[in-house]
Amino acid sequence: MTLEQELVSLLGKPIADAKRRELYAALLKLVKQKSAERPVTSGNKKLYYISAEFLTGKQLGKNLINLNLYDEVDQLFKKYGKSLSSVEDVEEEPSLGNGGLGRLAACYLDSAATLDLPADGMGLRYHFGLFKQEFRDHKQYEVPDRWLSSPSVLTKTNVSYTVEFGKLSVKSRMYDMDVLGYKTGHNMLHLFDIDSVDESLVKEGIDFDKTAIAKNLTLFLYPDDSDEDGRKLRIYQQYFMVSNAAQYILDEEKKAGHNLMDLADHVAIQINDTHPSMVIPELIRLLIKEGIPFYKAEEIVTNVCAYTNHTILAEALEKWPYAYLQEVVPQLMPIIGGMDFGVECAYNNNPDLRIIDAGNTVHMAHIDMHYGHSINGVAALHTDILKKQELRPFYNIYPEKFNNKTNGITFRRFIMHANPDLSHKIDSLLGASWKSNATDLERLMQYYNDENVLNAFAEIKHNNKERAAQFILDKEGVEVDPDSVFDVQVKRFHEYKRQQMNALWVIYEYFRIKSGVTFPHPVTVIFGGKAAPAYYQAQAVIHLILCLQELINNDPQVSKYLKVVMLKNYNVAKAEKIIPAADISEQISLASKEASGTSNMKFMLNGAITLGTMDGANVEIKNLVGDGNIYIFGRSSDEVINLYNTNGYHAEDYYKYHESIRRCIDFITSPEMLAIGDAKLLGDLKDNLIHKDWFMTLLDLESYCNVKETMIYDYSDQERWKRMSLVNTAKAGFFSSDRSIAEYNRDIWHLK
Numbered sequence: 015m016t017l018e019q020e021l022v023s024l025l026g027k028p029i030a031d032a033k034r035r036e037l038y039a040a041l042l043k044l045v046k047q048k049s050a051e052r053p054v055t056s057g058n059k060k061l062y063y064i065s066a067e068f069l070t071g072k073q074l075g076k077n078l079i080n081l082n083l084y085d086e087v088d089q090l091f092k093k094y095g096k097s098l099s100s101v102e103d104v105e106e107e108p109s110l111g112n113g114g115l116g117r118l119a120a121c122y123l124d125s126a127a128t129l130d131l132p133a134d135g136m137g138l139r140y141h142f143g144l145f146k147q148e149f150r151d152h153k154q155y156e157v158p159d160r161w162l163s164s165p166s167v168l169t170k171t172n173v174s175y176t177v178e179f180g181k182l183s184v185k186s187r188m189y190d191m192d193v194l195g196y197k198t199g200h201n202m203l204h205l206f207d208i209d210s211v212d213e214s215l216v217k218e219g220i221d222f223d224k225t226a227i228a229k230n231l232t233l234f235l236y237p238d239d240s241d242e243d244g245r246k247l248r249i250y251q252q253y254f255m256v257s258n259a260a261q262y263i264l265d266e267e268k269k270a271g272h273n274l275m276d277l278a279d280h281v282a283i284q285i286n287d288t289h290p291s292m293v294i295p296e297l298i299r300l301l302i303k304e305g306i307p308f309y310k311a312e313e314i315v316t317n318v319c320a321y322t323n324h325t326i327l328a329e330a331l332e333k334w335p336y337a338y339l340q341e342v343v344p345q346l347m348p349i350i351g352g353m354d355f356g357v358e359c360a361y362n363n364n365p366d367l368r369i370i371d372a373g374n375t376v377h378m379a380h381i382d383m384h385y386g387h388s389i390n391g392v393a394a395l396h397t398d399i400l401k402k403q404e405l406r407p408f409y410n411i412y413p414e415k416f417n418n419k420t421n422g423i424t425f426r427r428f429i430m431h432a433n434p435d436l437s438h439k440i441d442s443l444l445g446a447s448w449k450s451n452a453t454d455l456e457r458l459m460q461y462y463n464d465e466n467v468l469n470a471f472a473e474i475k476h477n478n479k480e481r482a483a484q485f486i487l488d489k490e491g492v493e494v495d496p497d498s499v500f501d502v503q504v505k506r507f508h509e510y511k512r513q514q515m516n517a518l519w520v521i522y523e524y525f526r527i528k529s530g531v532t533f534p535h536p537v538t539v540i541f542g543g544k545a546a547p548a549y550y551q552a553q554a555v556i557h558l559i560l561c562l563q564e565l566i567n568n569d570p571q572v573s574k575y576l577k578v579v580m581l582k583n584y585n586v587a588k589a590e591k592i593i594p595a596a597d598i599s600e601q602i603s604l605a606s607k608e609a610s611g612t613s614n615m616k617f618m619l620n621g622a623i624t625l626g627t628m629d630g631a632n633v634e635i636k637n638l639v640g641d642g643n644i645y646i647f648g649r650s651s652d653e654v655i656n657l658y659n660t661n662g663y664h665a666e667d668y669y670k671y672h673e674s675i676r677r678c679i680d681f682i683t684s685p686e687m688l689a690i691g692d693a694k695l696l697g698d699l700k701d702n703l704i705h706k707d708w709f710m711t712l713l714d715l716e717s718y719c720n721v722k723e724t725m726i727y728d729y730s731d732q733e734r735w736k737r738m739s740l741v742n743t744a745k746a747g748f749f750s751s752d753r754s755i756a757e758y759n760r761d762i763w764h765l766k
């Protein structure tokens with residue numbers, strides 16, 4: 015049967031007569047059929063990647079690419095006047111993640127499948143993913159995002175386990191999502207749920223009764239944990255996830271006829287941040303139930319489990335009061351107590367190493383570091399900082415456990431799907447090998463002086479900008495000029511990522527334009543990202559940006575040269591639309607604070623030039639592209655760490671002694687701004703910048719403005735800019751998640 019015949023038979027009508035939803039449903043069925051035909055990847059040893067988040071993005075386009083069917087379906091649809099990309103829009107995006115950590119997990123599943131490694135993801139089937147972001151009165155509002163729909167990318171299985179908590183027990187249900195590798199490989203993402211979830215608990219906004227566990231266990235991704243019930247619910251979710259995972263893994267081992275004493279020969283578990291850390295005591299508990307002695311169970315589980323750290327921010331390192339764990343998972347407490355006793359005996363002179371500290375708080379990362387065999391950071395600088403600073407006491411006792419695995423991104427989604435024109439152009443120049451062997455992109459360097467190629471790349475960028483401009487007009491109602499410089503910062507809102515610094519540059523530039531100084535090219539500053547509901551400062555920065563958008567875009571004198579756009583509800587689909595259109599990639603975190611960043615890699619791959627600090631993977635980008643193809647500013651991580659240690663940074667001084675900084679900050683509460691925004695929110699933001707500024711915005715502001723100015727002037731030298739852009743794409747191969755996964759396998763998992 016031809017593809018057309020298959021589709022027509024699934025549709026029950028000719029393609030030309032089908033509506034978008036019907037086409038979507040038929041393609042979903044087609045993908046499921048083709049998946050079923052592809053053998054599931056197997057081997058002597060299997061990885062289980064346990065993660066509270068998998069930010070998978072829409073599945074249809076990616077699956078068609080990985081089945082090598084995308085172009086064929088696209089052509090076929092065109093023949094009948096249909097658009098595949100508008101059919102893809104029908105799919106609800108599964109928003110089962112907050113940001114980088116969840117998206118990384120999804121990229122890693124794609125790469126593990128592509129490399130033909132047996133590797134399943136394990137997580138939770140939240141009914142509501144991360145909230146949907148809306149704007150009203152120039153502020154963020156959070157509304158529930160019910161992503162589950164019919165037909166679904168998930169398949170309900172009959173796998174079910176009993177999970178016991180202190181006060182109740184629940185029956186789980188496993189749902190599966192096929193994970194197809196590029197051309198080869200087929201693994202599964204297993205998401206656990208309970209049948210008794212009651213979606214009607216969601217009343218006002220994203221609030222709900224957090225105590226009715228049997229009804230709300232998997233209702234929401236990461237419910238607000240600022241109150242006691244919320245924090246306990248998080249422990250319930252985490253234990254539910256790992257208990258199911260552990261039961262499933264041991265079941266599979268028994269089915270395969272393996273002796274549980276040999277578990278580490280057949281199973282590797284990667285613990286994605288500390289959310290799944292309870293899998294360690296849970297597995298030990300289950301092995302003991304199988305008759306294996308405690309000390310032996312500990313040894314087996316240590317050889318199985320490996321831990322990835324994704325942040326040095328102290329507030330993000332999970333610690334739970336002993337009493338909470340005692341209430342929710344009493345059966346784990348003797349195990350955790352025993353593990354802590356082991357630590358006490360071995361290292362009794364060092365309180366920093368204890369799992370249960372003197373204040374009866376349980377440190378989840380300490381469980382992973384003592385009772386796992388590998389500890390990795392996510393970029394070279396991040397791993398160095400972990401060794402030297404944050405996790406130093408652990409590095410001192412376990413130097414051999416520490417290793418770096420610089421993050422990566424899947425090229426199937428972030429260039430092949432997101433930027434098909436560039437992808438096809440590269441194919442025509444290099445052949446298709448780069449899609450499976452990403453460093454082949456380096457061969458683009460032979461076109462460094464080839465005007466035709468440079469112009470073709472520039473034309474593709476321009477077309478992407480035109481499409482993005484149309485999208486911005488449709489979705490945000492803002493008209494932007496595709497000939498302006500697209501300066502893009504898209505990521506979660508957090509003070510350490512310093513969107514506020516970019517906003518202060520906007521104010522600085524507003525003054526310059528008002529005084530008659532302008533760039534040869536207009537600039538469009540594009541922001542996107544969500545702030546945690548209870549994170550007041552981040553909400554205030556969003557408010558500032560939305561007020562600036564209103565003020566500047568409606569000022570005829572300024573808006574000719576400068577526009578501000580805040581994309582609402584930034585998600586994977588929007589990333590795929592905006593990143594291929596970017597000229598400037600804003601990666602301006604305070605050095606030492608961004609563990610890696612992954613959007614920096616996505617921008618680079620799509621030919622944007624980084625404007626960044628020496629932080630996270632920016633350091634590695636700079637090493638790859640060379641100083642002439644990146645714009646670096648700001649203090650180094652050593653300088654920043656020293657300022658923290660010596661209490662050497664005082665925002666007030668920058669405000670007092672730097673007239674230009676003071677002017678920008680004062681503008682936040684100027685009459686123009688107060689006519690638009692909320693005086694309390696803007697006032698608090700201003701006060702914070704002057705008196706606290708924990709993430710040192712003012713420290714780097716001047717150097718940021720200077721370097722950004724140079725960069726924007728350099729945009730006029732298009733011959734140079736086009737070359738910089740080519741170099742960035744050519745050198746991006748290192749950041750393929752295929753490389754990251756090959757390294758995890760080589761150093762940690764040893765699957766094949």
Ligand code: 26V
Binds near residue numbers: 325327329608610611
């Ligand atoms: C979590 C929380 C939760 C409580 C309040 C404050 C807070 C702040 C940060 C976080 C981050 C959790 C971990 C995370 O998502 N890390 C990100 O992981 C990415 C993938 O490795 C990496 O590229 C980003 O740099 C890193 O921030």
